[in-house]
Amino acid sequence: MKSLSIKDIATKANVSITTVSFIINGKAKEKSISEAVIEKVEKIIKESGYKPNQIARSLRTGNSNIIGLMIEDISNSFFSRIARLIEDKAYKKGYKIIYSSTENNVDKAKELINMFKSRKVDAYIIAPTKGIEEDINQLLADNTPVILFDRNLPDVKTGYVGADHFHASYQSIESFIKQGKKKIALVTTDINVQQITERLEGYQKALEDHKIAYDENLVVKIHFNQDEAETMAQIKTLFQTQNIDAVLFATNYLAISGLKVLKEIDRKVGDDFDVIAYDDHEAFELHTPRISAVQQPLEEIAENVIKLVLSQLSKKTKAEQLEIIVPAKLIIRS
Amino acid sequence: MKSLSIKDIATKANVSITTVSFIINGKAKEKSISEAVIEKVEKIIKESGYKPNQIARSLRTGNSNIIGLMIEDISNSFFSRIARLIEDKAYKKGYKIIYSSTENNVDKAKELINMFKSRKVDAYIIAPTKGIEEDINQLLADNTPVILFDRNLPDVKTGYVGADHFHASYQSIESFIKQGKKKIALVTTDINVQQITERLEGYQKALEDHKIAYDENLVVKIHFNQDEAETMAQIKTLFQTQNIDAVLFATNYLAISGLKVLKEIDRKVGDDFDVIAYDDHEAFELHTPRISAVQQPLEEIAENVIKLVLSQLSKKTKAEQLEIIVPAKLIIRS
DNA sequence: TAGATTGCTTAAAACGTTTTACCAACTACC
DNA sequence: GGTAGTTGGTAAAACGTTTTAAGCAATCTA
Structure with missing residues (x-):
């Protein structure tokens, strides 16, 4: 069963593809589409269960609503807990996460960056290994947001969140x-x-x-x-x-x-x-x-990471070098 | 800096886009492209660092080389360890993972399936919650591979891997x-x-x-x-x-x-x-x-899950209902 | 009454690939 | 010398969107 396309909706509603697209993207008002048409189209969309093809959308707009998350190892509880928090927060803003474990291996990390690049992820969150400075700087040069966490790289000028x-x-x-x-x-x-x-x-x-x-x-x-x-x-x-x-x-x-x-x-x-x-x-x-x-204050780290990422995503300017150092707490147990 | 497209490569090599595409996809021989051209194009590709845009590729071919992984909670060590193993094995076969935690929440799970659907993931690996049987059956009806693990759903006829x-x-x-x-x-x-x-x-x-x-x-x-x-x-x-x-x-x-x-x-x-x-x-x-x-034998579970997924991906037929039950081991410590 | 504005809508280009169908020039065969 | 097959290649359609530029009525302005 082929899934529906915007074309099917347009045909069904007897309007153009453009009109449907405007409505889907909330530009109906701005483009002064009449109430009647909006309602008709929305009804059809709802009834048919149509969901826009994100891939086509990405191809056209150039962004994917995906954030690439690179960590050392997802099975390490520090990272898996951070990942969960980041995922949660990203999700609320409409972003999905693609993650990968680098195993602290420079080659794998580089390969992953390429992978992410060809998938056109909108932003990168990286707990970096030494040796990928250049690759990251390349991303930054292309104006792609990159936020580092857990470990900073002195030669990379971008946002960083980590504990003291x-x-x-x-x-x-x-x-x-x-x-x-x-x-x-x-x-x-x-x-x-x-x-x-x-x-x-x-x-x-x-x-x-x-x-x-x-x-x-x-x-x-x-x-x-x-x-x-x-x-x-x-x-x-x-x-x-x-x-x-x-x-x-x-x-x-x-x-x-x-x-x-x-x-x-x-x-x-x-x-x-x-x-x-x-x-x-x-x-x-x-x-x-x-x-x-x-x-380490996981929640606080995740919070700040996402904050930086979103702020970079909204500005179109080059990433600013902002280091957020959160205090770590010594818990004395006896 | 705009990234390179196949067109740039074609121009540089003074051949058509088609030729480049054939070479990239290893169909050069089959399409009888001359050695000379193959070499020339490959050289240019290597030098320029060109990587095909996966999004365009997905749009055209209809598959994404992405597997959607839905689990209860990535910060739970059972799941994060399984995830790591699955990621590893999938990666080796050229598949990437998009994952998400369902928090055992039916609504979130349904939403995630929609998300994955619109991203055209090639296959699903799901530790399911009760209540999404219908959504999964819908996927199966569309011939999308779905493999369940950790928990089986009696009303869903598909591959399953779990412990006894x-x-x-x-x-x-x-x-x-x-x-x-x-x-x-x-x-x-x-x-x-x-x-x-x-x-x-x-x-x-x-x-x-x-x-x-x-x-x-x-x-x-x-x-x-x-x-x-x-x-x-x-x-x-x-x-x-x-x-x-x-x-x-x-x-x-x-x-x-x-x-x-x-x-x-x-x-x-x-x-x-x-x-x-x-x-x-x-x-x-x-x-x-x-x-x-x-x-639970994590390695064995991950191994079987991937095996089932890949087997479903290679056959184009409807998923077969194959339940793999692996033994769990009681470790007596004293 | 002509020209400008507003309101509603759409045709078509573009994003970067893959793939189908086709072409031109040789070679081989009887 | 006609036809069938091989070799080496390409043009163009298609995937499903977004967005630009424009079109057409109807209404307003002077």
Whole structure:
């Protein structure tokens, strides 16, 4: 069964295609179509269940009402929760989302941008990887709105929304120090994005400000794409060879692996060994004892991302470089 | 900067649009285009970075290489993990995914189907809600492939992939009984989908087969869209008013709420009170003590879903009603 | 009364592809 | 030397919209 076209409606209503199009697009008044015709056509549209073909529409108008969302991995709860919020808000404004996981792989990311480009998405929301600066700048040069979130790229001048990672990390370490911790470890990843380096810098600065020497043996950088067993092995080595009394995990999945290790080696989190995780997770509240975590304000991030995107979509001007830094919150659980 | 069109390439290569199109679509041989021309055109395409406009292509061919994925909620880890796997596999076959969360809301689901329809998606993958049978049947009548997963709809005759919920539930209860449990509760939701009712039936049948009387006070149906505080209150009431010695949670988020309650009322999971969760979650392995769970084989589900979709896409025939039931696995942790 | 304005409507071009149908020039065959 | 087949290619229609420019009456203005 072929679906109806505007032509069928026009024939049925005995008016021209143009007239129907004007009515559909709410330009009836402006083009001074008579009430009688408007009503007749609207009735027919309603009765027939006609829906305009978005593809034809896109081809003609050049925009698709689709926003491309590129994240690292949709199965990571941080991203899936953000994605859900963004989807919700975009939907309310009539935009749909096409999403894809980049797996932090530059080639895949580039390919995705091409994909999105050929689908003529109206705007991009990207949690970027290093190495796609040029591709993004190309988009910006074409006047396509691009908003970055979670990680900023210094060489890309556009809107960005992210949490204050430096400060949150600093605070976490400071809270350890105030508890009297001396040998504080950091388990982080080797991906070279601002968001991650900031966490390291916060760690270093806090130590420095409290006159604790930085010891590189206490910082473990886990390779991004390796499997969990290997990650756990590395963390285990840290725990067993260094006499640490506190650890900050720079991502929630690292924290989960770390907690598994602790369980395995039967080391308890408590007064003499404390843990903070970056990015909260349901598991942390349920853990015994409960695990402290840095919470990013997901709702606020999503809200701002969409705000920036919509504002760029409405202006036709080049994207302005507007960085929105929202505070992250350290939740101390005990 | 306007992007290149096939016309620009044709002009540059001094051939017709048709020729370029044939080459792009790999029909050069078949249409007996000379090697020389093929090379020339391909070189120009490569150099210029030309990418065909998918929208125009879709308009002309009637298919979009997009698969619509409708799930309950992308921020639920079960769905986000499945989504990731499906995305991956679809991507490898050249298909992109547009996804949307239905929130188990019939109206939203219907609206989404319309949305997808007007975007001419090539196929649908749906974790359906009750009430959209007719809309789906409409799609099937138009010969559009639709594959259901996670929940089946009896009134829809099409491909379906899901786990054997009845059996997994039965097994879980049986394992309680073998431990000597007598008062076994079930915390489930009130959404009326096969997948959920099967879990209840498994519960009932296991009790019956082991001559334990069914007590409706031990079954709590939590309203789907309510907030967590209320859910926890209901579960708390169950725990405090009924003298139960085991509980099966029918979804992972219910189990998480339930575990929070246990923590709150300081009741320990252990020999005299056991818990099994349906759908595994990282939190369960980390919990002290570790929580047993029913694991659905995500990879296998995703694999089969994609297999069915692709098979439907290749045949032009009406969807065949093929139900693939994969076993779920009870992971006993202690 | 001529010209301008207003009210309602439409024909046709354009968006960037794919595909059908066709053409022209050779080659091969009997 | 006529016809059938092959090789290498193209013109133009079609997909379903939006939008520009214009047309025609009827009414108003001076």
